[in-house]
Amino acid sequence: MHRFDELDMKLLFELTKDGSISVPILSKKLGINASVLYSRIKRLIKKKLIKKFTVVIDDSLLGIGVKASVGINRDPKLKDEIHKAFMDISEVVSISEITGRFDIMIHVYAKNLEALHSVVIEKIGKIDGIQNTETFVELQKTDKDPVYLIE
Numbered sequence: 001m002h003r004f005d006e007l008d009m010k011l012l013f014e015l016t017k018d019g020s021i022s023v024p025i026l027s028k029k030l031g032i033n034a035s036v037l038y039s040r041i042k043r044l045i046k047k048k049l050i051k052k053f054t055v056v057i058d059d060s061l062l063g064i065g066v067k068a069s070v071g072i073n074r075d076p077k078l079k080d081e082i083h084k085a086f087m088d089i090s091e092v093v094s095i096s097e098i099t100g101r102f103d104i105m106i107h108v109y110a111k112n113l114e115a116l117h118s119v120v121i122e123k124i125g126k127i128d129g130i131q132n133t134e135t136f137v138e139l140q141k142t143d144k145d146p147v148y149l150i151e
Helices: 006-017 023-030 034-046 076-087 113-124
Strands: 066-074 092-097 104-110 130-137
Touching: 006 023, 006 034, 023 034, 066 076, 066 113, 076 092, 076 104, 104 113, 113 130
Parallel strands: none
Antiparallel strands: 066 104, 066 130, 092 104
16 A cells, blocks of 8 residues: 655645646645645656546536436346446446445436436346346435545
8 A cells, every 4th residue: 555645635635626726826825846746746646546637517517407326236147248238328427336235336317307217217227137226316416525635
């Protein structure tokens, strides 16, 4: 396991809040020389702690009105085929194999409830090897900073 110091954690905290912050502004904010921050960021990328820099999109402006998690039980013999089928469904945004009463939990984005119903029944439900599904519609979501980033 890699060791990360207090500066690494402060840097991660700030980049998690705003990944587009410039190094000179971050340098002033943290009171650290910009060249030190550049090298720290490169080191964190090299150690694969920072996997990528990304953008957070307001999904509603793209017409996504419903987000849901779908718990799925499947035939274990068809695991790979089912996974590939999920990868081909544009509305499926993530796939997780899990423990508990479901084998898989997928996250689905849809325009509205009717579109979600269509995805679950017509696309997911008709995949060979799907035994049953249970859909959980997201009503509200509050993101929280991971505990390791809290100052």
